Amino acid sequence: MGRFEARTDEEAGQVRVTLAGECDLAVRDQLHTVLDAAVRTSPLVVVDLGAVEFLDSSGVHGLIVAHHEARARGGRVTVVNPTGAVASVLDITGVSELLGPPAPRRAAGE
Template sequence: MGFEARTDTHAGHVRVTLAGECDLAVREQLHTILEDAVRSAPLVVVDLAAVDFLDSSGVHGLIVAHHAASARGGRVTVVNPTGAVAAVLDITGVGELLGPAAAPADDPARADG
């Protein structure tokens, strides 16, 4: 399976759903998608449920997006990692760094601000 990405904009956050392999071959595409998401909302939720491979390039893209969001007072979080992808996030500490936040709908006032 190749790489696919879909971005859905919601009130107060953007959900980026990734699928396939996040590796060196798609590094620039991943960077652009996450950069655009960080610019458009204070919270970016990256859904990794359909990602079956994540290498250091993918991890780097997530960390770069995290730093960009933090610089803007925002946050990037990852949800639904499974199997080897979850293991890579755990081993690198990125899973803890970008662990899920409360769902945006749980605190509408905070999501708006």
């Protein structure tokens, strides 16, 4: 069984959830618990995937469930810093587009 770590930090106007290791079926419940608590705490949850080495369908499912829970509360979940195979999984599944940062707003006249 691979290692998994989750750290939550409350910042101004958001909660940052930093994940590390492997997000798979073995940690599905732990991932859900961490993300659910974050969504209940703040309207903006930023999930940092920079140290995630493996992400399977259970991890993707956990992110999507958190997204739906946040939306139901009027909030948002975004993912940042995915790399390598993790970034590929998010791109292939469309999750990177769904949970990517919002497009920058343009000033009037641009």
